[in-house]
Amino acid sequence: MAPRPERAPATQGGRAVPGYKRMPHTGFTVDAFRYGLVDGCTGYFLTHFHSDHYGGLTKGFAGDIFCSRITARCVVGRIGVDPGRVHALPMNTRCVVQGVFVTLLDANHCPGAAVILFEVPRDGRLVRIVHTGDFRATPELVDQILRVFAVDTAHPVTPETVAAAGAGCEGHTSPLIDYIYLDTTYLQPVYSFPRQSQVVQAVAEFSHCVHSDQAYLPAFLLRTARGGWSSRQSTPDRASPGPTEPLRPAATPSLITRWFQPRKRIAGGSSSSSDLWRRGRRVLFAVGSYTLGKERLFVEIALRLRSRVYVTEEKRRILGCIASPSLLALLTDDMAEAQVHVVSMAQVNMQKMGEYLAAVRRSGGAGFSSVVAFKPTGWAQAGRGFAWREQPPLEYPPELSQARLDLACDGKGPDAAAAALALEARLGSSGGCAFGIDSLRAHGSSPTVAIFPVPYSEHSSFSELAEFVCSLRAGQVVPTVPASDDKDRLADSWLRHWQRLGAEFERRAAPAPAGQYPALGLHVRALQHAA
Template sequence: MVSDRCRQQLQAHVDQCITSPSPKDVSPECDILPQPPATRGANAFSVLMSSHSENEAWKEAAVVENKSFRATKSGRRKAPFYKVMTGMPIAVDAFRYGAIPGITAYFLTHAHSDHYTNLSSNWKAGPIYCSEGTANLIVHMLSVDRKWVHALPMNTPIIVPNTGGVTVTLIEANHCPGSSLFLFEGKQTVNAGDSTFKSAFVGSSRTFRYLHCGDFRASPQHVLHPALKGKRIDTVYLDTTYLNPRYTFPSQSQTISACADLAKKLVTGEHVAFTGGEKGMLHTMEKWFPADAKIETDRATSKASNMLVVVGTYSIGKERIVKAIAQALNTKVYCDSRKAAILRCQQDPDLHTLLTKDPYTAGVHLVPLSVITSDRIKEYTERWKGHWDKAVGFRPTGWTYTPSAGADSSPSVASVIAKQPHRQFGPMHLRPMRNSTATYQLFGVPYSEHSSFFELTCFSLSLDWTRIIATVNVGSEASRVKISAWISRWEAERKRRGGGIVPYRSPEYW
């Protein structure tokens, strides 16, 4: 069972990742004292020492992460060790700490608020490296001075200036637009940062390889990427948002198709039966709506086009659903000018082509997530003076899906990867929310831009790594213990399997 506190923490990350500037960092990362190559076979003492050091480092991190903690004369918050790549003058998603001692390169994985905290027009601590999409977004949204922002190409190793020759390769993260994984490769040349923990490998001739996942939704494409396939990764910084067997949801493409199909069926007035729900009951529209609603009738008539499709989103992310629905309905997408400007920062010509400034020619409207409630959607639809007489609202979050009763809360790793979840997922699995009416139908959509537990397991079994450092839900020791138990089980299963990529259904999802 997941405790309420744990659920709140998870929800906090999913929300903060995307909404307001967040004071509370619930996604710290960690790296310290990498195990020397000899410890791959790991004698008990070295493992003990390594885990002891890591535990101490986490404790130090907990102190400096404490909200009220101000250690430096300038009031600058100290950066915990896990924000700095071990032995390299490189920090990732660490803008809230200002100018970190010894850091010459500041990386940003993506433009969600919990990752760029404190980044503004006042930034002058050093060069910022990110993807081109993220660069456009932070200049537009945060007014960061262009002179600091260095957009890097995807999939191309680039030498990072003033870092002792470290190269970085950006890999699409499958999170929000512009999000990327960073693969750093190079020697350890400096103990940068505020941490008292120092690496013994600084000055050694060994090349280290770190994969920072930022926020991501793991897919076979990641482990098949030429920069990663067959490579040993010393440290993986892993987005562990949904590292709990409870969190299982369909792939993005399954969900996207389901939404597009459902929208088309509803707009054209086709009958839809919904499955699932308590005790596997079959719900039909008649069961959910009043008998006189006549929602199945207006098939392919001019009246049928009277339905507006409204999709709720946070600031950036989930645009793929909007695009798919608009394409299925052969219509345009409308949103307010502020949102449109943000969408234009993204490198997505298909989306740009769909956008229109005329709300009346757009059958799909993109709105804040808060609009997708029965009261607000009514209010929103009525705003257009009778142009639409009904609406369907989609509310995509990672939280909609309820796992079937009796699901094993502690399955073996082998059994997790043996069974691909959600083999079938279609429009009938999207269930109308309780307060839906015949006129205003609301659907929760199990759409996540973070990896499911199944995907995290497949990813970690398919990649060759020495250490995994969890980056989310590591605020409490109890949570860290649970996370490290899964990591140990992955390690054991990976050895038992003898490596290799976990079989997948498509390069896009396991």
């Protein structure tokens, strides 16, 4: 088994350079710009353009930077780094960088974010390294990684090669991956959130309902505040109320929600939003975002409402780096023209959204009566109830007894194995949760402002991390999100747990040939559906 990379940091100019920032057997670092020029580093890789990854990078940086084309445009255009120092690599294509084979795959994070595959020739073999950066794991990504590593380095890997993945890992070998550097942001069982597509569709449909029917939002707030919705999560085949079937309060009209109650006047607002609704004035929809990211959510809302999207001049310049004509065509700098506004994540709270609505009204948007703001983040959910938790309890994996392994791996089919492992590893609540309109809960509301946290995350959930690690045969899995000593020990425990499960599945996956395990994907993916 390959030796674990050093955790004790090396020092550079008095600053600690963590060992997990250096790629073994190469002169490369990944997302290590805050340490300046690192001794022995010949290439600085950047996974994506988020400040916690490019932090420390300045226009005078003298190292050679390697990244995706979108990220390269951001680095040059927004930071001003010398273009001669920035080397843009194509996606889904095997390149050679300083004698090392490098392939970038879409990380399903923000535009330009890449999972980086390194294949390092050493002592007559290849050392294979996967660096996820920040990513949202999918079965398709697993298949793409396996397909790239299955192609001999004497042959090219092209976008067509990668596009052929997705039908399962059958038919091509899956060699040992020496190191996986893993985004462990949500490596705790409480962080179990639904698929992005479900969240996007539910929020877009909810926005359309609010836009189309003046009675919809007040009734929705009343029902959810009273616990009118079932505490169980919605299922994909459960119909959500549409704009032609508005929710109606169970109480008489005299029993009104907080949305209608006269409260302290918010600047630019009204003392009674029921009056505003009767006048038919528009609702403004605000979506929290980072420098890059959350584009799928605000674009889908805009398309559903047939609205333009307002962004600040700075945000427009950032989005311009994506070079997407369809996205740029949606944007406007006129606050009053767009019913969908993109705001910073820090603005999505009651006070600042009230101030923002007032600013929009002063800028020509007097027709907006109220604002519904969405805060899309995986931190919005911890466990089944989509609950907000400051510090969820640490849950360590139980000991895997031989009897449990026998039951899981030799059960009467994948469903039995999945059920056993779900019970053992507590993955059932993660893979089984779904999201619909009735899953939304206001985190705060006033006569003119309502805030909805939504579990739209661009990081992998706990169950997705489990599937990713179990589905790849890795020598070492190294967390890239260090925290407290307790949380680091927790991460190590779960990673070892999943590696053991994956190795046991592979060992017992007869009659598959050595190095191939089509049954493994079947077993692991079934975890998503275990109760």
